[in-house]
Amino acid sequence: MKIFLLLTLFISPLLQAKVWHSQSAWTQESSKEFSNWIASDEYNVNLFQVGSKWENIKTDCADAIIAAQVIFAFERRIQFSLQLSEGSAHSITSDSHKFDQIQDDVQRVKSFIHYLGESIGTEGLARYxxxxxxxxxxxxxxxxxxxxxxxxxxxxxxxxxxxxxxxxxxxxxxxTTPVKVRELxxxxxxxxxxxxxxxxxxxxxxxxxxxxxxxxxxxxxxxxxxxxxxxxxxxxxxxxxxKVEEDSLEENLKRRVRNLCSQLKLRNREINSTQIYLESIGHRCMNYSEYDEHSTPSRDKSLLNGIKRLLYGWKKIRRSNSATELSHELTSALDSILRKNDSDEARLELRKMCHIRLNLNGENLLYDLKNFFDLSMKGQISSHPNDTVAKRWGAPGQNTSCKSFY
Structure with missing residues (x-):
């Protein structure tokens, strides 16, 4: 019995000498199966969010792609490998011994993913x-x-x-950057x-x-x-x-609105996440790394520029014969943002297409793309993470006295 126990103690660490024990190499058939997995509901925007088996994985753009590949390979027991540099045999594989001390399979894979994220980025993904x-x-x-x-x-x-x-x-x-846990x-x-x-x-x-x-x-x-x-x-x-079918002008414009709406909703979730973090640190001023993680200047500029591009295109379309092809609901919604139709009906059509619910200064309200556009053009939208929720969305309030790092 003692000999058996000694053998067990000796062999057990060896069994953990890989991130996972693979049964095959990644082949072109694996790529086809990976394609099916990405197209399925298993791969979704909340893959790394709370409640998912893979929650709390921090990503930027390259990390998110690599993480999806690793998760698929782990679940199919396929060996995974990344090359680090040109003309080098140096690579990181799922046979690595770096994570032997982590007993839980999923936690070991998460640590492997974070290690890969620190080792390689978009350049390495593209080139090698x-x-x-x-x-x-x-x-x-x-x-x-x-x-x-x-x-x-x-x-x-x-x-x-x-x-x-x-x-x-x-x-x-x-x-996107910075690296953090986020919805895709x-x-x-x-x-x-x-x-x-x-x-x-x-x-x-x-x-x-x-x-x-x-x-x-x-x-x-x-x-x-x-x-x-x-x-x-x-x-x-x-x-x-x-393409296997022609696009329509109506669907093209609606698709552009959906993209902007996705950005608006994601900004809302980022701000709500920031508020939770502020509560956890007693609402003190954020340092540089915290500011970099929670501020939204790039996101805000991207959303504003996206609305500008939509309106620039819409101005040209509404002066053309093509405008007659479009539904009354869509033209009313776009004219509402463009300030060509200030009716309640037009605003309602816009909000049917896209809105979020906010509580600003104690008032529950619907907030849409026109709100964001008008307040951005007035310079009232705040990207500073220490500002109140109201200030972040352009409502009246006291500006934070905390430092802005950029």
Missing amino acids: NSYPIDLREIRPGDFYISRWKTNGNFIRHAAMIKEVLPTGHLVLYSS EVREGMPLHVLSGKPWGFKRIRPAAMSAHELEDYSLNQYDLLNQVGEDSFFPRVIDHL
Whole structure:
């Protein structure tokens, strides 16, 4: 009996010498199964939120894509590997011994995901761990990565393709910076930024130890297309490759409103989360890292610019013959934001399309895109996390005396 116990004590740590014990390698068949999993209800915006098996996983855009791949691989017992640099055999795999001390399987995988997030970002995902695909074969589980320059600095973003719509438009799920636990953001249509060339663009996870010519749907046609038609026509041509039915102007405008509505609702959840955090720290002034995590300047600017782009397009459309194709409900809603129709009926149509419920200074009210747009244009929307909820949404109140870091 003592010998058996000694053997058990000796063998047990060895059994935990991997993040999980894999039964197969990631293959092209695994990629097809991953595609089906991404398209299913198992992969959803609340995957990393409280109540999910995978709650409290912190992500930015690249982390969210890698985390989804790791979760799928763990649940199917597929070996997972990421390459760290070009021309290097150095990689991180699910055979790692770094997490042996964590007994719980799920917690061990979560720690593995966070470790990967600290080790690799969008550059590594684009350059060493994915390959460009044929535009005609884009499917759920593929992802889009872009890089562009703002104020002299490179900005990068990656989004998972959840669904390809019949009109050729995409449903994209993504996280953002800073790294934190968050609900995934949803966008319908095409990504906001056109790829600048290799290695960016529409990509698929690259199975380890497979050469380019062996990869399913491997193609450089997206780069050829970009060179042929230019940035302005690139996404419309991608849509042409994917669509099985024509888009309508009505649905196009509604899709743009849904995207803005998604941003408005996500801002609301971020602010509510910030209030919970403020209560936990006694409402003291936030330090730089806390401010960076909870402030919303980029989110607020993006939402405002999105509304501006919608209204710019709507101004052109409403002066054209195309406006007669649209429903009265939609035209009334858009005219309400544009201040061309101040009737209660038009505002009601707008709120049918998008609104959130807020309590500001003790008053329960419905808040819509027009509220945000008008108050933003007046400079009354606050991005500062130490401001009151009322101030965050542009209602009257005392400004915080806490420092603004940017």
